[in-house]
Amino acid sequence: MSKAIVLYLHVHQPYRIRHYTIFDSAVNHDYFDAAYEDQESNERILKKVAEKSYLPTNARLLQLLNDNPQFKLSLSITGTVLEQLEKWSPEALRSFQELCATGRVEIVAETYHHSLAFFYSRAEFEMQVDMHKRKVQELFGQTPQVFRNTELCYNNDVAYWADKAGYKGILAEGWDPILGWRSPNHVYRPTYTNNIRLLMKNYKLSDDIAFRFGDQNWSEWPLTADKFAGWLADDQTATNFNLFMDYETFGEHQWEESGIFGFLAHLPGEWLKNEHHTFMTVSEVIDNNEPVDSVDIPQTITWADTERDLSAWLGNAMQSSSIQALYDLQADIIQTGDFALIEDWRRLQTSDHFYYMCTKYFNDGDIHAYFSPYKTPYEAYINFMNAFHDLKFRLSEKGVAV
Amino acid sequence: MKVLMLGWELPPHNSGGLGIACYQLCKALSKKDLDIEFVVPYRADHGIDFMNITAAHPQGVSEVIRSGIAYDSYRYVLEDGTEEHLDIYAQAQLYEHAVAKLVEETEFDIVHAHDWLTFRAALRAKEAKGCPIILHVHSVESDRAGGRGNPLVHEIEDLAMHAADRIIAVSEHTKQVIHREYHIPLSKIEVVHNSIEPGDLVPLDANNSYRYLEAMKALGYRVVVNIGRLTVQKGLPNLLHAMKDVIARQPKTMLLIVGSGEQYYELLTLAAELGIGQNVLFTDFQRGKRWRDAYAIADLFVMPSVSEPFGLTPLEAIGYGTPTLVTHQSGVSEVLTNCLKVDFWDIKEMANQIAAVVSNDALRDVLHANAHQEYQRMSWTNASHRIEQLYKDHLVVAS
Numbered sequence: 001m002s003k004a005i006v007l008y009l010h011v012h013q014p015y016r017i018r019h020y021t022i023f024d025s026a027v028n029h030d031y032f033d034a035a036y037e038d039q040e041s042n043e044r045i046l047k048k049v050a051e052k053s054y055l056p057t058n059a060r061l062l063q064l065l066n067d068n069p070q071f072k073l074s075l076s077i078t079g080t081v082l083e084q085l086e087k088w089s090p091e092a093l094r095s096f097q098e099l100c101a102t103g104r105v106e107i108v109a110e111t112y113h114h115s116l117a118f119f120y121s122r123a124e125f126e127m128q129v130d131m132h133k134r135k136v137q138e139l140f141g142q143t144p145q146v147f148r149n150t151e152l153c154y155n156n157d158v159a160y161w162a163d164k165a166g167y168k169g170i171l172a173e174g175w176d177p178i179l180g181w182r183s184p185n186h187v188y189r190p191t192y193t194n195n196i197r198l199l200m201k202n203y204k205l206s207d208d209i210a211f212r213f214g215d216q217n218w219s220e221w222p223l224t225a226d227k228f229a230g231w232l233a234d235d236q237t238a239t240n241f242n243l244f245m246d247y248e249t250f251g252e253h254q255w256e257e258s259g260i261f262g263f264l265a266h267l268p269g270e271w272l273k274n275e276h277h278t279f280m281t282v283s284e285v286i287d288n289n290e291p292v293d294s295v296d297i298p299q300t301i302t303w304a305d306t307e308r309d310l311s312a313w314l315g316n317a318m319q320s321s322s323i324q325a326l327y328d329l330q331a332d333i334i335q336t337g338d339f340a341l342i343e344d345w346r347r348l349q350t351s352d353h354f355y356y357m358c359t360k361y362f363n364d365g366d367i368h369a370y371f372s373p374y375k376t377p378y379e380a381y382i383n384f385m386n387a388f389h390d391l392k393f394r395l396s397e398k399g400v401a402v
Numbered sequence: 403m404k405v406l407m408l409g410w411e412l413p414p415h416n417s418g419g420l421g422i423a424c425y426q427l428c429k430a431l432s433k434k435d436l437d438i439e440f441v442v443p444y445r446a447d448h449g450i451d452f453m454n455i456t457a458a459h460p461q462g463v464s465e466v467i468r469s470g471i472a473y474d475s476y477r478y479v480l481e482d483g484t485e486e487h488l489d490i491y492a493q494a495q496l497y498e499h500a501v502a503k504l505v506e507e508t509e510f511d512i513v514h515a516h517d518w519l520t521f522r523a524a525l526r527a528k529e530a531k532g533c534p535i536i537l538h539v540h541s542v543e544s545d546r547a548g549g550r551g552n553p554l555v556h557e558i559e560d561l562a563m564h565a566a567d568r569i570i571a572v573s574e575h576t577k578q579v580i581h582r583e584y585h586i587p588l589s590k591i592e593v594v595h596n597s598i599e600p601g602d603l604v605p606l607d608a609n610n611s612y613r614y615l616e617a618m619k620a621l622g623y624r625v626v627v628n629i630g631r632l633t634v635q636k637g638l639p640n641l642l643h644a645m646k647d648v649i650a651r652q653p654k655t656m657l658l659i660v661g662s663g664e665q666y667y668e669l670l671t672l673a674a675e676l677g678i679g680q681n682v683l684f685t686d687f688q689r690g691k692r693w694r695d696a697y698a699i700a701d702l703f704v705m706p707s708v709s710e711p712f713g714l715t716p717l718e719a720i721g722y723g724t725p726t727l728v729t730h731q732s733g734v735s736e737v738l739t740n741c742l743k744v745d746f747w748d749i750k751e752m753a754n755q756i757a758a759v760v761s762n763d764a765l766r767d768v769l770h771a772n773a774h775q776e777y778q779r780m781s782w783t784n785a786s787h788r789i790e791q792l793y794k795d796h797l798v799v800a801s
Contacts, residue, residue: 022658022683023692025614317674325680359671378667381674382684389683393617402621 004240004280004288005232005271006199007073008171009247010148011096012114013049013081014352016040016373017383025386026393032347039373043088046081050089053251058095060261064268065102071268072104072279075247076148079112079128079135080350093139100140106281107136109144109167115349116313118149118158119300120327128346129165146170146282150351152201152244152303153310156296159190159198167196169286171244173303174200182293185238189291197286198295201244201303205231210245214258222259225266233274240285244303305360313354318381323354325388332400333391341394348387356380403793404437406510406527408501408520412455415446418631419714420540423572423596424516428453430786436793439510441523443497444476458500458523490519491554498522505530512793516540518555521562534567534796541572541711542579548634548708560584567796570594570789572712573733579709594789595737596712597782603721604694611695615656615683619699623654624760627700627724629693629715632663637706637729637746639665639672644706646676647753648760655681655760660696662687697722701766702759707732708746716741720777725769727755737780740772 018034018041034040064071077096085093099105111117112132117125129147137143146169147162154172162170174184182188184200208228212218220227232241246253254260271277280288304312314320326348333345356372357380374380392402407428411421428438429452438453444466445457459466465479476493478486488496501523513535515524524535542559543551550556563569563584569591571577577591610616615625626645630636638659645657659669659682666684673682688696697703703719703726710732717734719726720741727742728735735743742755759766 022614022685023611026617027613316671317677318671318679321674321677321679376667378670381670385679385683388680389614393614396617396621402618 002276002278003232003235003238004278004285005267006240006242006280006282006285008108008242008244008282009073009075009249010245011054011075011077011081011247013042013046013078013084014114014350015080015084015347016042016045017348017353017380017387019379020383020386020390022386022389025389029344029390029394031344031383031387031390042084045373046084046088049248049252050085050092052256053248054085054089054092055095056256056261057247057250057264058092058099060265061099062095062102064265065099065104068268068272070272070278072106072281072284074106074108074146074282075099076108076110077136078110078114079132080114080347082135082139097140100142104281106146106283107140107142107144108171108282109133109136109147111150113346113349114150114351115346116150116153116310116323116351116354117327117349118153118161119310120323121330122161124327124330124349126165146199146286151313153300154297154302155300156190156192156298159196159297160192163190163193163196169197169199169282171199171201171242171282172297173301173308174202174242175301175308178295178297178301182295183238185235185241186292187240187286187289189294191294191296197291199240199242199282199285200295202242203303205241206243206245209243209260209263210249210253213249213260213263214254223263225263225270228263229267229270229273229277232271233277239289240280311360312358313351316357316359318359318377319354319357322357322381322384322388323349329391329395332395332402336395336398336400338394338398341391344387345391348384348391353380353384357384403435403512403797404439404510405431405793406505406508406513407438407440407453408513408515408523408527409440409442410517410519412440412442412448412450415442415444415448419596419712420517422714423540423712425450426597426599426602426782427785427789429599430782431789434786434790436790439508441501441504441520443493443500443519456504458497458504460496460500460503494519494522494558498526502526502530511797512536514538514789514793515562518543518559518562521558525562525565528565534799535565536568536570536792536796537562537566538570539563539572539576539580539711542576542583544579544583545576545635545709545711546633566590567799568592568792570792572596574736575709575731575733576711579711592788592792594785595733596714597737597780597785598714598717598721598777599781600721600778603718606694606698606722607691610699611692612658612699615658615699618654618656619701621654623656624652624701625656625658625699626702626704626756626760627658627660627696627719628704628706629660629696629719630705632659632661632665632669634665635708635710636663636665637708638669640708640746640749640752641704641706642669642672642676642678642682643749644752644756645681646678647750648757649678649681651757652760653681655756657682658685658696658699659683660685660688660693694722697724700724701763702727702756704752704756705729705732705734706746706752710734717777717780720770720773723770723774725759725766725773727752727759738773738776740769740776742769 015032111128147167148171184202188198357377396402409424432452505527516538528535543555705728712733716726729746
């Protein structure tokens, strides 16, 4: 029986809101245009990440694809990062296109704006998934077959929707309370569905690479490709190892100095030494394996924090009230038919804005702070609300009652 | 007559009402036959010509640099070029030693000291010269800290007020607090209310900085404003709770909060928790035009203070065209008749009165028109007469 590594990398950059005060509201509508030297400059961050992560990683991935006919991977790339690549790093965008041109890189479906729209507006959600599909078709010439919701947000309803929408697979976190005695290293079927299959992230193995790789206090440090491949080889029953992580793990979260690129370069060679070992994209692993069980997940799970729920985005009142306020504008915004206004409203839906407002562990200066361009969650909230007020102003200018 | 005036700040280097009150009082006093030597703990240009301003420098220090507001640390540049940062308590002690040195070289008849930071210095001056000292209480520790506050500060206030020849309280409210908390006989405490000089108010220009609020007002929204430090004595959580009720009845109501302080994040969170995050705007600390424009954009200025020795902001609001709601626990409520008044704890009544103004422009306009008549009669002249008389009384006693 063959065993496959299912490597799936998530590529995303939001449009961060600049330092936007109440004195900007009703005056300037350039929420996302920070000065180049500012912390919140999207252009500066995009260029930095392209240089540190996208370009060097894609160069190595392309090399691996050329050197190993069995090497395959899957990517999800949000619409907001694709736009930014088009504007500020066409060479990085080209390097993603070159990967896809090998025919062994599969693009995964998601919302264009990396939003939590599924939980607030089904119509808006479907619009964004469709926008993303069309963008992927345009840039990569393929139509996504497998769906992932933003932040791997998942519950029975998401699976039911994806099944009805015709996707063959959906991704979720392989969280222990859900899996129970089961292993994430198989294909599952979401309950209440017939056709769609569920792939659950092996978070232990994924986080060994994504979070622990460069940690010199970790008992397994340094992690080498042959050690890691050895762990996978030892699992006698697994059919697929779902290694799901942020793309920026390579070169950004784990810096080049940690040896992460060397690990990536050697992993396929080490793994493929055994003839029963292979790599598969998310569609292939679904096509090649029958589900071993059905999984019932009535509550929403995500891939974030130890809680694995939505609390990183919606856990405090600043977050829950501001996102609700934003979606309350939906009908009025859409009705204007003003593309610039609608697009700004959609960019504000990106989940990162709410993540920056998270106060969990704020005092510990932890991972949330690492990902935020703002000094405090409160600053993030104030910027967001002032942009929200400006949206309201723009609506009022069109004669909408606000 | 020569007055040694001991103060902590003067505009434009002030952090709040204390500096403005000292400035206006001295300006009014300078019109009398009085020489004022005003000692501040830092070196800066104030552009003031009606009195002599002296920087109290401890020996061996070549420069003192303020970092911003009165309660921050100061940076002392020593003569050998090294620098030292001092907290507020250490600064007050340095100020005391510097004043002790200064009084040896200076002739004066009476000492007039403003708030606890200068009280030890006043005691040193009295010790050295035997002159009368008048302590001017703009606030006591419980006003600032909400509760008993810092025991060291309380002790300085207690000692100094007992040793003082006379105490000036900025309101009847403060006089009662001094009596209650420090057991000073009421007869030793004189109330001299703060005031305002309408002619000194910097005029507004044609464009208001709050364009968004202007646009919303044109759509029927009404704006409630508070300006001040976001600190416990200011009672802002009660205002937010009241605004929740107001907004439930009048959804087109916005609250603008101008200021910074240790409650900033707490208030942001509370507004969101109360479900009025969309209606509450925070600007952080502002001065100059944006500060003036905040008064002007308001339909109602609310000062919900738990304990406010005087409270100048409502008078400034009236000057900029806005009626006010203040708490009974404020000094300004003793001198202002045409304003709304509530107890700081009475959230329901606060909501009731705010809702009345934001839903009735006629009430708003009448309230302001009448308040403005009172306002135009205000000045520091009366306060300066009373204080000059106090000086004279004590010099007679002293001689």
